[in-house]
Amino acid sequence: MTAGAGRHLVWALIAAGCTPLGLWVYDDPVVTVSRITLAVGGATPSPSPVVVALDLNNVNDYPISTERVELSLRLDGIPIGQLQRDSTIEVATDTVSTLAVPLALERHATGERLRALGSGTHKFDVRGRATFRTPFGIRKVRFAQEGSLVFGARGDG
Secondary structure (H helix, E strand, C coil), rough: HHHHHHHHHHHHHHHHCCHHHHHCCCCCEEEEEEEEEEEECCCCCCCEEEEEEEEEEEEECCCEEEEEEEEEEEEEEEEEEEEECCCCCEEECCEEEEEEEEEEEEECCCHHHHHHHHEEEEEEEEEEEEEEEEEEEEEEEEEEEEEEEECCCCCCC
């Protein structure tokens, strides 16, 4: 192998092995539903009787923050509520932060329907997107979670 060919091989290996720095040292946070609360038949502690709490798991060794959170909730296939909110929430380094958000109710989420959903086991479907500010710029992270919750045992889900 000639000296020129050797240099080309070295540069090719370096170029192939390089990953853009922001993708190499950054992992998107993991967004999961930690709880869903239905406050039916009584005083509502928040502006909405439906609250979804999200766990934001920052696996990075530096803090990040939310810029915007958007989500929708369905219970037993019925649209219950949604949220589109610009907000800055600091998410500490290598930890899980919880964000509880009241939802704007859909027209299908009548008081009667919420009372019916307020007890027993129901299927939930949460879909959304969280926008995070990181040292490497703005990142949009989609999340979706389905499952079953028992409501009414302790007043919430």
